[in-house]
Amino acid sequence: MPLARPDLRPDPSLSRDEMEALQRDIAAAATFDDDHALDPAGVAVSEAASLADGLPPARDGDQACLDAGTDSATAHDADAPVVVGVDQAFRTDRADAPDAAVSAAVAFRDGDVIEYASATTPLSIPYVPGLLAFREGGPILAALDALDADPDLLVCDGSGRIHFREAGLATHVGVLHDVPSVGVAKSLLCGEPDEPTDERPAGWRTPVRAGDAVTTAETGTVIGHAFQSRQYPTSKRVNPLYVSPGHRVSAASAVDLVDALCAGYKLPEPTRLADAYADAAKRDEE
DNA sequence: GCGACAG
């Protein structure tokens, strides 16, 4: 499907100032309200997929469909919302060749995977905090391009509104496609949690508010949540997730949606599967 | 000048 805003693509060749200016445009074009009809219960994933069963083999820029009907006798609603998780693995080439990003997009409907897609894209710029979309945005768009399914919700690995200019990776990708999106990060880029996040029980959450680092929002604005998706009864402690709105989703709905997409593991299933598929696709190339 | 900083 074509981009809704091709003019806002994250061009890696822009100067730093131009990148930041583009992010302000992205934030201005983004919506952090529930301008959709996504019900957490309607996208919930109840059973975690076994990654040991092996994922479908992938060729670059290719998508893999699943054998229909052989497994669960569940009647799939063709109208149910499609949730797509995107993630990437990185390949370090030998010597002269540039590194490459192997992106994966995994589509879910009714709690089950309906399609896998991946794409390999050369990386042009290094990782710079705050400018992640200019490094990984292109690769992600390539994976989404290889996907046949049309997403009703995108789950990105990284922040959305929790960003210096409220234009993190999830927000950027969401605006480009004008599709509801949420950002799921494993560490906090900026912002301040209302309460300490240490050793919290599963299901616990606290708002993350904008501080001085967030230049486009008033201090105190809720830009996301720290969310304890999983926790062990004793000893070892699991770090919380940092969930934020990407586009067309409120901060409250973003956590509720991610909560519904979790099935026993720290990461929501769409992200967990996309992570595994990106790794598998990378290994298949070696 | 120093610190902080998704993947």
Added chain:
DNA sequence: ATCTTGTCGC
């Protein structure tokens, strides 16, 4: 993100 075996705990 990536380099990697064992190991602690449910």
